[in-house]
Amino acid sequence: MDPQIGIIMGSDSDLPTMAAAIAVCEEFGIAHEVAIVSAHRTPDRMVDYAQQAHRRGIKVIIAGAGGAAHLPGMVAALTPLPVVGVPVATRHLQGLDSLYSIVQMPGGIPVATVAIGNAKNAGLLAVQILACQQPNLLAQVQAYRQSLTTQVTEKQAKLEQ
Ligand code: RP5
Numbered sequence: 341m342d343p344q345i346g347i348i349m350g351s352d353s354d355l356p357t358m359a360a361a362i363a364v365c366e367e368f369g370i371a372h373e374v375a376i377v378s379a380h381r382t383p384d385r386m387v388d389y390a391q392q393a394h395r396r397g398i399k400v401i402i403a404g405a406g407g408a409a410h411l412p413g414m415v416a417a418l419t420p421l422p423v424v425g426v427p428v429a430t431r432h433l434q435g436l437d438s439l440y441s442i443v444q445m446p447g448g449i450p451v452a453t454v455a456i457g458n459a460k461n462a463g464l465l466a467v468q469i470l471a472c473q474q475p476n477l478l479a480q481v482q483a484y485r486q487s488l489t490t491q492v493t494e495k496q497a498k499l500e501q
Pocket of ligand 1: 349351352353354378380405408428
């Protein structure tokens, strides 16, 4: 099955963070691909990936990067697809630099930026974007939400025992 979500990151050192987005795709049974695409170290590969993704059937791109995190914004500038940005926490500034690099996009070129390190939400957002056009997936999202509600209800019930 052709991948519908592209998960890219600036370095293999981002993988432990981005693994949560991969896990969401696996949980929802969505075909996805994972690639290391660096805005700074492999700029030509980044341009090629961003320009070709929609032609290959990708519907949403999740892009994670840390430090001078230009990958999500540059990819967003090069693709018509929605881009979800994940600021990866860095050793020196704890990801604040990554967040600032990704979140302040100029009007016209959005990146849906999640919280620092929150690749899980990036995966869920990508799934929900796909679910707009896929009733079965929408039902899965609703079931997932219901499971969150149930977990809280059960914890509350334990507190009251
Ligand atoms: C960014 O630089 C990557 O996204 C990564 O978060 C950061 C550090 O990369 P490495 O030096 O660990 O390869 O491009």
